[in-house]
Amino acid sequence: MTNTRATIQPGSFLTLHYRLSGPAGDVVNTFASAPATLTLGTGELAPALEARLIGLAEGSRTTLELPAGEVFGQRSPDMLQWMARKELTELGAADESYAVGDVVKFATPDGQGEFAGVIVDFRSDDKGEAVRFDFNHPLAGQPVTFEVQVIGVL
Numbered sequence: 450m451t452n453t454r455a456t457i458q459p460g461s462f463l464t465l466h467y468r469l470s471g472p473a474g475d476v477v478n479t480f481a482s483a484p485a486t487l488t489l490g491t492g493e494l495a496p497a498l499e500a501r502l503i504g505l506a507e508g509s510r511t512t513l514e515l516p517a518g519e520v521f522g523q524r525s526p527d528m529l530q531w532m533a534r535k536e537l538t539e540l541g542a543a544d545e546s547y548a549v550g551d552v553v554k555f556a557t558p559d560g561q562g563e564f565a566g567v568i569v570d571f572r573s574d575d576k577g578e579a580v581r582f583d584f585n586h587p588l589a590g591q592p593v594t595f596e597v598q599v600i601g602v603l
Contacts, residue, residue: 454506454507454508454602455506455507455601455602455603456504456505456506456507456602457489457502457503457504457505457506457599457602458489458503459489459490459503460488460489460490461488461489461602461603462486462487462488462489462602462603463485463486463487463488463489463502463599463600463601463602463603464484464485464486464600464601465479465484465485465487465597465598465599465600465601466479466480466484466485466597466598466600467479467480467485467595467596467597467598468480468594468595468596468597469498469588469593469594469595470593470594470596471587471588471591471592471593471594472591472592476587476588480596480598484600489502489503495520495521497515497519497520498520498595501513501515501595502597502599505597505599506599506602507599507600507601507602508599508600509598509599510596510597510598510599511596511597512594512595512596512597513594513595513596513597514592514593514594515592515593515594515595516592517590517591517592518589518590518591519593520588520593520595521585521586521588521589521590521591521593522586522589522590523589523590524585524589524590525585525589528583528584528585528589529569529581529582529583529584529585530566530581530582530584531572531579531580531581531582532579532580532581532582533577533578533579534571534577534578534579534580535577535578537553537580540555547568547580548568549568549569549570549571550567550568551567551568552565552566552567552568553565553566553567553568553582564584565584566582566583566584567582567583567587568580568581568582569581569582569583
């Protein structure tokens, strides 16, 4: 009797633990909590990460080093944007205080998801108060370490 373990294919339903980290440390780490469940090809993981999962067997654990920019692209100056402080206040609590480095989550225009920006600057001038956000992925332009433990493959 041969014991064959299922391997990850496009469209596979997966249960896994994974850690994504860059030079500054972990961005996502499920090893200390419940494992993630996802379907390959639905955009839950970046395409470059999904491509590295294809062919891995159930029960395997591996760590992959991916070069800068391969997973989340290069940093884009277009992703640095100013927002009027008034607009930010309308989206959140009126008495909310913010600081450089804070991560602020926003609803997508269709209301079905969310995205985040990191506050990088403040300005106050004759046009009013404004907050500058960096909407680049935190690992854009960075080398990425992807550690994965495949628990189940369906």
